[in-house]
Amino acid sequence: MKLRIPIVAGVLLASAFGIGPATAEMAPGAVLANTCYSCHGTEGKSLGAMPTIHGKPAEYLSTTLKAFRDGQRPSTVMQRITKGFNDAEIDALAAYLGQKSK
Amino acid sequence: MKKISRRGFNRLLGASGAAVATGLAMPAIVNAASARVVVIGGGFGGATAARYLKRFDKTINVTLVEPSTKFVTCPFSNTVIGGLKPISYITHGFDGLEAMGINVVHDLAVNVDAAKKQVKLAQGQVLSFDRCIVSPGIDFKWGAVKGATQEIINDIPHAWKAGPQTLLLRKQLEAMPDGGVFIISPPVNPFRCPPGPGERVSLVANYFRTHKPKSKIIVLDPKKKFSKQGLFKAGWERLYPGMVEYRNVDDDGVVREVLAGKKTLVTDFGEVKGDVINFIPPQKAGAIADQSGLSDGTGWCPVDQQAFESTLQKGVHVIGDASIAAPMPKSGFSASTQAKVCAAAIAEMLGGEKPGTPKFVNTCYSLVAPDYGISVAMVYGFENGKIVKVKGSGGLTPSDANDYHLKQEALYADGWYRSISTDIWG
Numbered sequence: 281m282k283l284r285i286p287i288v289a290g291v292l293l294a295s296a297f298g299i300g301p302a303t304a305e306m307a308p309g310a311v312l313a314n315t316c317y318s319c320h321g322t323e324g325k326s327l328g329a330m331p332t333i334h335g336k337p338a339e340y341l342s343t344t345l346k347a348f349r350d351g352q353r354p355s356t357v358m359q360r361i362t363k364g365f366n367d368a369e370i371d372a373l374a375a376y377l378g379q380k381s382k
Numbered sequence: 383m384k385k386i387s388r389r390g391f392n393r394l395l396g397a398s399g400a401a402v403a404t405g406l407a408m409p410a411i412v413n414a415a416s417a418r419v420v421v422i423g424g425g426f427g428g429a430t431a432a433r434y435l436k437r438f439d440k441t442i443n444v445t446l447v448e449p450s451t452k453f454v455t456c457p458f459s460n461t462v463i464g465g466l467k468p469i470s471y472i473t474h475g476f477d478g479l480e481a482m483g484i485n486v487v488h489d490l491a492v493n494v495d496a497a498k499k500q501v502k503l504a505q506g507q508v509l510s511f512d513r514c515i516v517s518p519g520i521d522f523k524w525g526a527v528k529g530a531t532q533e534i535i536n537d538i539p540h541a542w543k544a545g546p547q548t549l550l551l552r553k554q555l556e557a558m559p560d561g562g563v564f565i566i567s568p569p570v571n572p573f574r575c576p577p578g579p580g581e582r583v584s585l586v587a588n589y590f591r592t593h594k595p596k597s598k599i600i601v602l603d604p605k606k607k608f609s610k611q612g613l614f615k616a617g618w619e620r621l622y623p624g625m626v627e628y629r630n631v632d633d634d635g636v637v638r639e640v641l642a643g644k645k646t647l648v649t650d651f652g653e654v655k656g657d658v659i660n661f662i663p664p665q666k667a668g669a670i671a672d673q674s675g676l677s678d679g680t681g682w683c684p685v686d687q688q689a690f691e692s693t694l695q696k697g698v699h700v701i702g703d704a705s706i707a708a709p710m711p712k713s714g715f716s717a718s719t720q721a722k723v724c725a726a727a728i729a730e731m732l733g734g735e736k737p738g739t740p741k742f743v744n745t746c747y748s749l750v751a752p753d754y755g756i757s758v759a760m761v762y763g764f765e766n767g768k769i770v771k772v773k774g775s776g777g778l779t780p781s782d783a784n785d786y787h788l789k790q791e792a793l794y795a796d797g798w799y800r801s802i803s804t805d806i807w808g
């Protein structure tokens with residue numbers, strides 16, 4: 281019974297913040313984002329040379345990630361990383377990371 | 383309303399999700415107050431798993447077992463061996479974990495009993511668990527190469543677990559006269575950190591170039607080729623011309639015996655004498671794996687590659703170097719990304735949900751010189767029950783990368799180290 285509460289919370293959060301629901305085949309933005317923190321720092325807050333990605337709006341993140349992937353923005357490593365994510369995954373990532381800046 | 387799949391979703395909103403829920407005056411999201419997870423090992427896999435379990439669900443009772451009060455990382459230990467960084471740069475404590483409410487016990491686990499759901503510690507304590515995560519890293523197959531026993535490591539360091547061994551190798555290199563010979567012998571596959579030997583050669587060469595320019599490095603490799611070989615060799619030729627002699631399996635590179643007293647390595651066709659020898663023995667999963675029936679005939683631990691649950695012992699998960707997670711390499715980055723996936727899966731399973739579809743990233747930076755960095759990256763998905771490389775993703779630093787690019791990658795290598803070590807130990 282207790283599990284009902286998180287379902288409601290999840291739906292509210294999903295609709296309030298435009299975080300796309302996870303599907304069976306795709307990891308949700310929250311899980312995908314964890315792979316970014318090893319370079320960009322926990323929650324995207326970097327202490328060293330890596331750029332901080334915390335606090336950037338979803339639109340910026342989505343456009344930037346796709347530009348890396350398609351080679352429109354030069355990079356040392358981000359093209360090699362973003363080529364592993366499809367549009368839906370990039371949008372989920374951007375939406376999840378983007379809502380942290382609000 | 384469209385049916386929303388809850389897979390990997392509700393529980394994993396992390397800190398901000400919880401904060402928002404509080405803002406909406408929601409009651410505590412999850413009631414798993416009684417759920418106990420015991421994590422064995424406070425390295426890249428274990429410490430990440432403990433922290434991310436807490437991030438996903440504060441109410442899970444997490445106990446971390448680790449004998450040392452400080453963890454010294456292998457990543458960046460080659461910068462200590464090369465004289466670029468002090469050991470304090472790569473040493474981390476567990477205060478950050480304790481501050482999150484993780485119960486850190488400094489002891490050695492001697493057995494995981496999957497049937498009784500108990501972990502036994504060396505000093506007699508017994509910890510009960512609902513799920514256990516084991517991330518013990520590697521142990522060495524002592525004696526697999528004749529003469530390469532545990533007794534010789536004070537003369538012939540492996541420096542493949544960081545700490546006193548790192549400092550010993552550094553001390554030996556400092557004491558070596560100019561014109562001396564340093565021999566490094568990497569192990570057969572699979573082993574921890576495939577690009578590690580290449581980076582070690584590079585940073586020792588950098589030290590020799592600046593301090594002992596007449597010295598030589600001989601690599602005796604029992605394999606055909608090594609990770610990032612083309613990039614490393616190009617760097618050595620450019621920065622350290624004539625200093626490094628690399629011999630592979632076809633060039634009498636296989637070491638058959640270590641003669642520690644004579645500082646000599648015996649190959650099929652001869653003997654190679656060195657002033658400083660770094661012999662890295664062949665490897666297997668950390669001893670607790672054998673002691674708990676988690677490893678198979680290969681010496682490594684088979685797992686379902688989605689939640690990293692052992693296929694041999696139910697309720698026990700194995701991550702990091704000890705697990706069989708090929709095609710992922712045995713790296714700290716891999717261990718940490720696996721730990722996050724495993725922690726998410728466990729948080730979901732404890733809440734009665736199925737684990738979601740995982741996705742992994744690995745990147746290994748290596749320094750060829752302090753201002754010359756290279757990397758190999760890969761993104762991994764999950765198909766038909768197996769971890770697979772995502773086609774088209776990843777790859778190496780381009781072979782025609784210019785000096786600016788290489789310098790940037792050296793800066794990013796350090797940035798990566800600072801980010802991941804803070805993500806893991808706080």
Ligand SMILES: Cc1cc2nc3c(=O)[nH]c(=O)nc-3n(C[C@H](O)[C@H](O)[C@H](O)COP(=O)(O)OP(=O)(O)OC[C@H]3O[C@@H](n4cnc5c(N)ncnc54)[C@H](O)[C@@H]3O)c2cc1C
Pocket residue numbers: 422423424425426427428447448449450453455456457458459460489490491492517518519520541542543574575578582668669670701702703704712713714715716717745746747748
């Ligand atoms: C020279 C070198 C350079 C490297 N550079 C990089 C790099 O640049 N990038 C990268 O990603 N990776 C790198 N690595 C690889 C990386 O160090 C390992 O892949 C990583 O440490 C694996 O994490 P783990 O959790 O499996 O093991 P570890 O990080 O080794 O942690 C294992 C922990 O478990 C503890 N333990 C073991 N047995 C028990 C027990 N029975 N009870 C309690 N605790 C126990 C140990 O004390 C240890 O603290 C490098 C390795 C080397 C040797």
